[in-house]
Amino acid sequence: xxxxxxxxxxxxxxxxxxxxxxxxxxxxxxxxxxxxxxxxxxxxxxxxxxxxxxxxxxxxxxxxxxxxxxxxxxxxxxxxxxxxxxxxxxxxxxxxxxxxxxxxxxxxxxxxxxxxxxxxxxxxxxxxxxxxxxxxxxxxxxxxxxxxxxxxxxxxxxxxxxxxxxxxxxxxxxxxxxxxxxxxxxxxxxxxxxxxxxxxxxxxxxxxxxxxxxxxxxxxxxxxxxxxxxxxxxxxxxxxxxxxxxxxxxxxxxxxxxxxxxxxxxxxxxxxxxxxxxxxxxxxxxxxxxxxxxxxxxxxxxxxxxxxxxxxxxxxxxxxxxxxxxxxxxxxxxxxxxxxxxxxxxxxxxxxxxxxxxxxxxxxxxxxxxxxxxxxxxxxxxxxxxxxxxxxxxxxxxxxxxxxxxxxxxxx
Amino acid sequence: xxxxxxxxxxxxxxxxxxxxxxxxxxxxxxxxxxxxxxxxxxxxxxxxxxxxxxxxxxxxxxxxxxxxxxxxxxxxxxxxxxxxxxxxxxxxxxxxxxxxxxxxxxxxxxxxxxxxxxxxxxxxxxxxxxxxxxxxxxxxxxxxxxxxxxxxxxxxxxxxxxxxxxxxxxx
Numbered sequence: 001x002x003x004x005x006x007x008x009x010x011x012x013x014x015x016x017x018x019x020x021x022x023x024x025x026x027x028x029x030x031x032x033x034x035x036x037x038x039x040x041x042x043x044x045x046x047x048x049x050x051x052x053x054x055x056x057x058x059x060x061x062x063x064x065x066x067x068x069x070x071x072x073x074x075x076x077x078x079x080x081x082x083x084x085x086x087x088x089x090x091x092x093x094x095x096x097x098x099x100x101x102x103x104x105x106x107x108x109x110x111x112x113x114x115x116x117x118x119x120x121x122x123x124x125x126x127x128x129x130x131x132x133x134x135x136x137x138x139x140x141x142x143x144x145x146x147x148x149x150x151x152x153x154x155x156x157x158x159x160x161x162x163x164x165x166x167x168x169x170x171x172x173x174x175x176x177x178x179x180x181x182x183x184x185x186x187x188x189x190x191x192x193x194x195x196x197x198x199x200x201x202x203x204x205x206x207x208x209x210x211x212x213x214x215x216x217x218x219x220x221x222x223x224x225x226x227x228x229x230x231x232x233x234x235x236x237x238x239x240x241x242x243x244x245x246x247x248x249x250x251x252x253x254x255x256x257x258x259x260x261x262x263x264x265x266x267x268x269x270x271x272x273x274x275x276x277x278x279x280x281x282x283x284x285x286x287x288x289x290x291x292x293x294x295x296x297x298x299x300x301x302x303x304x305x306x307x308x309x310x311x312x313x314x315x316x317x318x319x320x321x322x323x324x325x326x327x328x329x330x331x332x333x334x335x336x337x338x339x340x341x342x343x344x345x346x347x348x349x350x351x352x353x354x355x356x357x358x359x360x361x362x363x364x365x366x367x368x369x370x371x372x373x374x375x376x377x378x379x380x381x382x383x384x385x386x387x388x389x390x391x392x393x394x395x396x397x398x399x400x401x402x403x404x405x406x407x408x409x410x411x412x
Numbered sequence: 413x414x415x416x417x418x419x420x421x422x423x424x425x426x427x428x429x430x431x432x433x434x435x436x437x438x439x440x441x442x443x444x445x446x447x448x449x450x451x452x453x454x455x456x457x458x459x460x461x462x463x464x465x466x467x468x469x470x471x472x473x474x475x476x477x478x479x480x481x482x483x484x485x486x487x488x489x490x491x492x493x494x495x496x497x498x499x500x501x502x503x504x505x506x507x508x509x510x511x512x513x514x515x516x517x518x519x520x521x522x523x524x525x526x527x528x529x530x531x532x533x534x535x536x537x538x539x540x541x542x543x544x545x546x547x548x549x550x551x552x553x554x555x556x557x558x559x560x561x562x563x564x565x566x567x568x569x570x571x572x573x574x575x576x577x578x579x580x581x582x583x
Contacts, residue, residue, distance in 0.1 A: 166485075
């Protein structure tokens with residue numbers, strides 16, 4: 001398999017990419033907790049974290065330090081191998097799945113090498129399958145944690161969650177089959193490109209995305225994805241009232257943090273996957289001929305940066321009056337750079353749209369957490385097997401029928 | 413084969429060692445969950461070997477179906493039954509020596525077969541076109557569509573049988 005054994009330069013590039021992506025993902029993870037707490041707080045008419053740092057921005061750092069220095073007791077009678085393996089497995093698999101995601105179409109030319117955004121090789125023809133394979137293994141982290149803890153609540157939580165994840169994995173996989181049929185490929189880059197301008201098709205912007213013909217598939221995908229990541233309203237494995245904290249009840253300190261990071265990372269992965277499958281990945285929602293929309297990144301960044309500067313000067317604490325205007329200045333400068341250098345602006349388009357869509361997905365996740373009550377366990381199972389799976393299957397049948405009909409009688 | 417240690421060969425030996433160690437540990441472990449974990453290691457190592465041979469699709473399906481679905485079911489059932497550590501009876505201890513003999517015989521047979529067809533083993537690594545997703549789907553849904561459908565009917569019958577048996581137990 002030649003792509004596994006790259007030249008030495010490519011090896012170094014890949015290692016550098018892994019380090020950078022790891023740093024970015026972990027930082028985003030940390031600030032996702034801040035984002036979630038802030039959004040949920042505002043939904044409930046509270047302020048959320050605001051004591052540590054300006055607008056509570058240093059709260060994730062404080063949390064991280066706290067996780068490191070907490071006592072880490074190991075309960076009596078645990079199965080040591082599985083107990084220590086479980087958080088490692090959960091975190092490692094969650095982080096691995098990010099490696100499959102491509103973040104942009106154009107390579108960055110640096111030191112005479114084409115550096116593509118994303119770790120997986122371009123011709124990873126089993127992209128989506130590889131992602132599902134890694135998710136499928138992710139169940140073990142939860143199951144082993146529940147079993148190894150030698151305690152009743154984790155065991156119940158582990159059993160619940162393994163049943164839930166296995167059930168919804170089926171619906172999740174079936175829901176994207178329609179997209180795969182339309183793209184004719186497992187490769188994530190091909191799936192995105194199939195939603196963009198094609199020879200013979202005019203460039204229609206967001207009209208060409210899979211969300212319109214695959215609206216049924218998206219419905220199933222999104223619900224199954226929320227269930228698969230154990231988030232509200234499907235967070236039965238860790239239902240506080242019934243199971244304390246479910247499978248990670250007996251974990252403390254950094255081992256708990258590993259489960260926490262794994263959960264948030266899989267949220268990011270699933271959001272990326274939804275963006276790729278149904279919302280055109282890095283494609284702009286506007287046709288490429290609308291050149292004015294290329295300045296949208298600047299139009300978003302500059303006012304936001306200026307607002308941060310103006311608002312920052314009036315902040316209560318001295319630290320805030322220094323940090324917020326500084327961050328605002330950097331953001332404004334970034335926006336100006338995009339206007340002044342057309343090359344940079346052209347390069348930034350794809351990642352900009354990709355990240356915006358992922359952010360929107362993450363916001364919906366948090367929004368749901370602030371809004372919806374939890375399902376009952378039997379409702380959850382009935383919903384998955386009796387509604388979601390049949391709808392996904394109908395969607396597959398409908399899509400195949402339309403594609404077959406187009407091939408048979410299609411307008412050439 | 414030349415004596416040169418190329419990178420694919422190195423990866424092959426690492427994965428093969430992993431698979432063998434996992435398989436041995438599967439038998440030697442006392443606790444069913446540890447045995448199941450060992451089996452997962454074997455499955456994943458096998459998937460790596462498939463990937464090494466260029467069979468991407470088979471590798472992914474190996475992990476999804478065996479590593480994911482089937483082994484999760486195994487672990488789930490072991491947890492649900494709360495199976496304890498294995499108990500050694502005099503009969504299971506007696507099964508050891510004949511089992512070792514059988515293992516030796518099987519290993520000798522497999523080694524002899526491989527030694528006799530040395531060239532075809534190397535050829536197996538180059539069937540990249542056949543192992544692609546498209547090649548596999550053409551084989552399953554065109555060339556061998558009737559055997560494939562028959563197998564699915566067989567599986568359906570098995571599922572129905574299991575359901576009927578489970579229902580009878582309940583009532």
